[in-house]
Amino acid sequence: xxxxxxxxxxxxxxxxxxxxxxxxxxxxxxxxxxxxxxxxxxxxxxxxxxxxxxxxxxxxxxxxxxxxxxxxxxxxxxxxxxxxxxxxxxxxxxxxxxxxxxxxxxxxxxxxxxxxxxxxxxxxxxxxxxxxxxxxxxxxxxxxxxxxxxxxxxxxxxxxxxxxxxxxxxxxxxxxxxxxxxxxxxxxxxxxxxxxxxxxxxxxxxxxxxxxxxxxxxxxxxxxxxxxxxxxxxxxxxxxxxxxxxxxxxxxxxxxxxxxxx
Numbered sequence: 001x002x003x004x005x006x007x008x009x010x011x012x013x014x015x016x017x018x019x020x021x022x023x024x025x026x027x028x029x030x031x032x033x034x035x036x037x038x039x040x041x042x043x044x045x046x047x048x049x050x051x052x053x054x055x056x057x058x059x060x061x062x063x064x065x066x067x068x069x070x071x072x073x074x075x076x077x078x079x080x081x082x083x084x085x086x087x088x089x090x091x092x093x094x095x096x097x098x099x100x101x102x103x104x105x106x107x108x109x110x111x112x113x114x115x116x117x118x119x120x121x122x123x124x125x126x127x128x129x130x131x132x133x134x135x136x137x138x139x140x141x142x143x144x145x146x147x148x149x150x151x152x153x154x155x156x157x158x159x160x161x162x163x164x165x166x167x168x169x170x171x172x173x174x175x176x177x178x179x180x181x182x183x184x185x186x187x188x189x190x191x192x193x194x195x196x197x198x199x200x201x202x203x204x205x206x207x208x209x210x211x212x213x214x215x216x217x218x219x220x221x222x223x224x225x226x227x228x229x230x231x232x233x234x235x236x237x238x239x240x241x242x243x244x245x246x247x248x249x250x251x252x253x254x255x256x257x258x259x260x261x262x
Contacts, residue, residue, distance in 0.1 A: 006031035006184060007052070007152055012061035013210075014047055021047050023210035025061070027203060029152075034178060034185045036195040039205035039214075040247065045188040048205075049156050052186060053079050066151050075103045078145030082157040084137040086129040092116065092136075093125040096144045103148045115147035116140075118177055135166040139173070146181065153178075155187040159194070168227065171197060179224060192243045196236060197227055204246045215246050 007029040014022040022044045029035050037045040050056045052063055054073040063070040065077070086095050097112040104111060116122050119139040124132055132140075138158055145153055159167040171194060178185060189195050195202045202217040219239060221230065230236040 003031040004028065006033075006066060007186070008062075008064040009048070009052070010062050010064065012048070012051060012058045012063060014044070014051060014056065015059045020210040021208055022051075022212075024212055027213060029184060029186060030200075031184055032182050034187070034198055034200045036187045036189055036199040036202050037205060038189055038192065038195050038202055038243065038247070039211070040207050041190070043205045043207050044211040045205060046156055049154055049186065049188050052152070053077050053154050075148045076151040077154055078148050078150035078152075079154045080138070080141045080145050080156070080158045082160045084129070084134075084141040086137055086140055088129050091126050091128055092121055092132070092140045092143075095129075095140055096147050099144045100147045111147055115143040118146060118180070119143045119173065133166070134162055135170055138162065138170060142174070142177070146177070146183070150183075152184045152186060155185065157188055157190065160190070167194075172227070174198065175223075175225060192240055192247070195243065196221075196239050197225060197230065202239075202243060204243060217243055217246075 005028040007027075009025050009027040012022060012025040013020065025048060027035075037048060039045055047056065051058050052065075052070065054070050054077065070077075086092075087098070090098065093112055093116065096115050097108060100108050100111045100115070113122065113125070116125050119142055121136065121139055121143065124136060129137055129140075141158070159170050162170065175198060177183070187198065196219055199219045202219060203213055204215045204217060206212050206214040217239060221233070221235060221239075
């Protein structure tokens with residue numbers, strides 16, 4: 001198994017009732033790499049993530065993870081959505097423990113406790129979702145995904161609904177967790193600053209129909225990363241400018257109008 005092609009997306013296309021959402025998507029993700037998908041709303045970022053998750057079946061092409069073709073959902077892919085999707089009748093511990101029990105047969109309590117500790121929620125283990133903040137709920141969702149020890153972690157705008165300060169805190173925590181676990185991550189975001197801060201590569205997609213990968217941005221910034229230091233780093237500023245330039249130039253007239261109005 002080639003570590004530089006741990007996750008392979010080969011010639012993938014996706015159509016919905018004849019509408020071509022994606023066309024000719026080719027991407028190889030290295031083991032341990034953090035890759036972000038970015039583009040305008042409706043360009044198919046989440047569709048591509050759902051294809052990797054096995055929640056959708058591609059119209060054409062194939063997705064291969066660790067030399068096995070993705071044919072449906074599986075515990076080798078941990079998914080975290082913008083909506084935390086926690087079960088309200090279970091505690092934080094119970095939500096994570098339920099996922100662990102579907103993958104492992106032994107040391108379930110220890111695995112659950114370790115996952116909660118990884119995201120800093122050991123003290124909240126016995127709290128219910130309605131008793132914790134939105135940021136803590138997302139941390140439980142990340143713990144639940146990581147507890148299954150997936151081959152790849154799939155994140156669909158996990159911080160999109162959070163306030164700016166909580167979002168920044170969780171971005172920093174995610175960097176720490178990924179550094180510690182060596183996880184392979186594929187993430188969807190609309191936030192250019194988030195993409196540059198977190199990623200090894202930023203995959204920028206064209207607008208649909210038949211959206212494609214327009215450009216791949218190599219983020220050659222040293223790790224660990226400090227957001228305050230990067231804010232004034234000329235390399236980071238240049239990367240952000242390149243991403244914004246691409247998104248503006250590839251925008252449809254409607255997207256440009258929205259951007260101006262915002």
